[in-house]
Amino acid sequence: MPSAGLRPLLRHFAVSAIALRHRVLPPTGVPHDEPRVHVLLCHGVEPEEERQFERFLDWLALQYQIVSYSDAVDRLLQNQVDAPYLAITFDDGLASCLTASKVLQRRGLSGCFFVCPEMIEGQPPSHLRDSPDGPMPAYLDWKGIDTLHDRGQEVGSHTMSHPNLAGLGREQLLHELGRSRDIITQRYGDCEHFAWPFGRFADFSQEAARAVFELGYRSCASGVRGCLQPTTDLDPPAVCIYRDNVEMRWPMSHARYFIERSARQPIAADATWPGDWRDALELPMPRSW
Numbered sequence: 081m082p083s084a085g086l087r088p089l090l091r092h093f094a095v096s097a098i099a100l101r102h103r104v105l106p107p108t109g110v111p112h113d114e115p116r117v118h119v120l121l122c123h124g125v126e127p128e129e130e131r132q133f134e135r136f137l138d139w140l141a142l143q144y145q146i147v148s149y150s151d152a153v154d155r156l157l158q159n160q161v162d163a164p165y166l167a168i169t170f171d172d173g174l175a176s177c178l179t180a181s182k183v184l185q186r187r188g189l190s191g192c193f194f195v196c197p198e199m200i201e202g203q204p205p206s207h208l209r210d211s212p213d214g215p216m217p218a219y220l221d222w223k224g225i226d227t228l229h230d231r232g233q234e235v236g237s238h239t240m241s242h243p244n245l246a247g248l249g250r251e252q253l254l255h256e257l258g259r260s261r262d263i264i265t266q267r268y269g270d271c272e273h274f275a276w277p278f279g280r281f282a283d284f285s286q287e288a289a290r291a292v293f294e295l296g297y298r299s300c301a302s303g304v305r306g307c308l309q310p311t312t313d314l315d316p317p318a319v320c321i322y323r324d325n326v327e328m329r330w331p332m333s334h335a336r337y338f339i340e341r342s343a344r345q346p347i348a349a350d351a352t353w354p355g356d357w358r359d360a361l362e363l364p365m366p367r368s369w
């Protein structure tokens with residue numbers, strides 16, 4: 081087992097090798113114009129990464145219509161995906177979201193920033209403080225989140241305190257999902273979108289997924305890689321938004337590799353939840369908890 085310090089390095093070289101092979105031997109049949117909704121999961125753009133982010137957006141714009149997250153969700157839910165659409169999201173409310181929002185605003189684009197009210201008002205939890213990748217990053221306060229909103233960006237909930245939601249009881253779910261939605265709604269007028277921390281299905285539960293929609297969120301986002309294809313018999317709100325994680329500190333070939341890989345295998349929007357979760361999500365939702 082490689083040490084914690086060595087692991088990111090090994091991962092870097094492995095993805096570089098795969099991405100290089102991918103460029104030297106381009107796969108056939110990349111569906112550049114096939115209708116789909118692709119959502120990216122980022123964390124921030126450091127000031128020195130601004131040029132990289134600009135180039136990345138230029139590359140994305142060659143093959144996608146870049147739309148707001150609300151637009152992407154609406155198109156998926158209303159079966160109005162007639163072209164390749166892409167939306168950009170940022171998790172955790174890092175201070176480096178300010179650079180991202182500045183670039184997006186300059187281009188007339190809107191991203192969605194998923195934030196945790198308890199982290200905005202206090203300390204991030206220890207699992208975000210003790211990063212193996214280096215010193216603790218800076219997080220935005222409410223003034224910083226106001227700036228994102230003033231720049232035309234959307235604000236969504238990423239829970240109150242960034243816990244692992246798997247195994248949490250109803251009261252705790254109500255606090256993490258419901259209270260965060262109330263606080264963000266009071267501040268910005270709405271909070272329609274939710275993204276769960278850590279992003280894997282193992283970090284979530286059927287109960288939590290159902291609670292998201294019962295509480296009135298319009299969308300629920302994971303960190304599972306992939307892009308989505310509309311289906312004619314989609315029964316809202318049973319959609320899990322998949323997102324491809326890309327970071328501007330990575331070589332651009334890595335981000336391109338992950339995006340192109342997902343684009344080749346779009347997933348039907350009505351098959352995004354684990355099979356045994358779907359029944360619970362398709363039951364009629366109560367008006368409120």
Ligand SMILES: [Zn+2]
Nearest residue numbers: 171172277278
């Ligand atoms: Zn997070």
